[in-house]
Amino acid sequence: MKRRIGILTAGGDCPGLNACIRGVARAAYELFDAEIVGISDGFSGLIEGSFQEMSKRDFSGILTMGGTILGTSRTPYRDMRVIGDDKVNKVSAMKDNYKWQKLDCLVTLGGNGTHKTANMLSEEGMNVIGLPKTIDNDIWMTDVTFGFQTAVDIATEVIDRLHTTADSHGRVIVVELMGNKAGWLTLAAGLAGGADVVLLPEIPYDMDKVVEAIEARARIKKDFSIIAVAEGALSKEEAGMKKKDRGNSNPYMTVGHRIAAELQERTGLECRAVVPGHIQRGGSPSPYDRVLATRLGVRAAELIRDGKYGVTVGVSGQEIVDNPLDEVAGKTKFVPVDHQLVRTARNIGIVLGD
Numbered sequence: 309m310k311r312r313i314g315i316l317t318a319g320g321d322c323p324g325l326n327a328c329i330r331g332v333a334r335a336a337y338e339l340f341d342a343e344i345v346g347i348s349d350g351f352s353g354l355i356e357g358s359f360q361e362m363s364k365r366d367f368s369g370i371l372t373m374g375g376t377i378l379g380t381s382r383t384p385y386r387d388m389r390v391i392g393d394d395k396v397n398k399v400s401a402m403k404d405n406y407k408w409q410k411l412d413c414l415v416t417l418g419g420n421g422t423h424k425t426a427n428m429l430s431e432e433g434m435n436v437i438g439l440p441k442t443i444d445n446d447i448w449m450t451d452v453t454f455g456f457q458t459a460v461d462i463a464t465e466v467i468d469r470l471h472t473t474a475d476s477h478g479r480v481i482v483v484e485l486m487g488n489k490a491g492w493l494t495l496a497a498g499l500a501g502g503a504d505v506v507l508l509p510e511i512p513y514d515m516d517k518v519v520e521a522i523e524a525r526a527r528i529k530k531d532f533s534i535i536a537v538a539e540g541a542l543s544k545e546e547a548g549m550k551k552k553d554r555g556n557s558n559p560y561m562t563v564g565h566r567i568a569a570e571l572q573e574r575t576g577l578e579c580r581a582v583v584p585g586h587i588q589r590g591g592s593p594s595p596y597d598r599v600l601a602t603r604l605g606v607r608a609a610e611l612i613r614d615g616k617y618g619v620t621v622g623v624s625g626q627e628i629v630d631n632p633l634d635e636v637a638g639k640t641k642f643v644p645v646d647h648q649l650v651r652t653a654r655n656i657g658i659v660l661g662d
C-alpha cells in the first residue's frame with residue numbers, strides 16, 4: 309500500500325515536535341510504502357506551495373532536537389477565508405497544492421488554532437490527521453499535549469532557582485509563566501516549585517488577597533515569597549472589562565511586572581518580576597515528552613495505514629485515542645476551577661488570589 313503524506317507544524321513551537329515528526333515518519337516507513345513531503349513553516353507553506361520531498365535520512369538524529377525541522381508560523385484561522393492585498397484565496401490555494409502534490413493525507417502538528425484550520429481543511433475534503441502539541445496543555449479531549457511536561461520541568465527549574473535567590477535577599481519574586489488562556493503550566497509548575505501564590509487566567513485575582521498572603525508570610529518571618537502568575541491572569545476588575553478597555557497596552561508592562569510594582573508599593577517589600585518567556589518553549593524535549601510525542605506520531609501513521617481521517621490523536625488515561633477533529637476544533641481545555649490540582653493547591657495553603 310502506497311501513501312503520500314504531507315506533514316506540517318503550525319503555531320508556536322514546543323519541545324517534542326521533531327520527536328513526533330520522527331514517530332510519524334518511522335512508523336509510516338515501517339507500516340506501508342510511505343512517501344513523505346515536508347511542508348515548510350506551517351499553513352503558509354501549504355498556501356505558498358513550499359514543499360520538500362523527504363527521505364528516511366531526514367528523520368534521523370532529530371528525536372532530541374528542540375524546535376521543528378519543518379519550521380512553523382502563525383496563520384490565524386480567522387484570516388484563512390479573508391482575501392488580503394496579495395489577492396490569494398488561501399483555502400483554494402491549500403486545496404490546489406494538496407492536489408498538485410498528489411497527497412493522500414495531511415498531518416498537522418499544532419495547538420488550538422491549528423486544529424481549527426485542520427478541521428476546516430477536513431471539511432473541505434482533505435484527509436487530515438491532527439496531533440496535539442502545545443506547552444499550554446489546553447487542547448480539548450486530550451489529557452495531555454506533548455511539549456507541556458517539558459515546559460513544566462523548565463518552569464519548575466526557574467522557580468527553584470528563583471527560590472534560592474529570593475530567600476537570600478528576602479525578596480518577593482513574581483515569575484510570569486506562559487499560558488495566555490489556560491493556566492495548566494503555571495498551576496503544575498507552581499505546585500512543583502512550591503510557589504506561595506499561584507494566579508491563573510481561569511481564577512481572577514483580588515490584589516488585596518495577594519497582598520494579604522505576602523504580608524501574612526512576612527509576619528511569621530518568611531520574608532521571601534514566590535508568586536507564579538500565568539501571562540493571561542486577570543484581576544477581578546480586568547475580568548469584568550472588555551479586552552480593549554483593560555489598559556494593558558504596554559507590552560513590556562506584563563502582568564508579572566504590574567503585580568510586582570503594586571506589591572512593592574503596597575507592602576514596602578522588595579519585589580522583582582521575572583519572565584522566562586520563550587525559554588519555556590525552547591530546547592530538548594524531556595524523556596516523558598519524547599515518549600509521548602513518539603506514541604502520538606506512531607498512532608497517526610497507524611491511522612493513515614487504516615485510512616481513518618478527520619481525527620486528532622489524544623491521550624485518555626494511559627491510552628492513546630483518536631478524537632473527531634470537528635469535536636476538538638474551536639474548544640479550549642481550561643483549568644476547571646474545581647479541578648483536583650486546584651483543590652490540591654488550596655489544601656496545602658497556596659493562595660489562588662480569589
Ligand code: F6P
Nearest residue numbers: 320419442443444486487488589
Ligand atoms: O501557545 C503557546 C504559547 O506559548 C502561549 O502560552 C503564549 O501566549 C504564546 O504561545 C506566545 O507565543 P508567540 O510569542 O510565539 O506568539
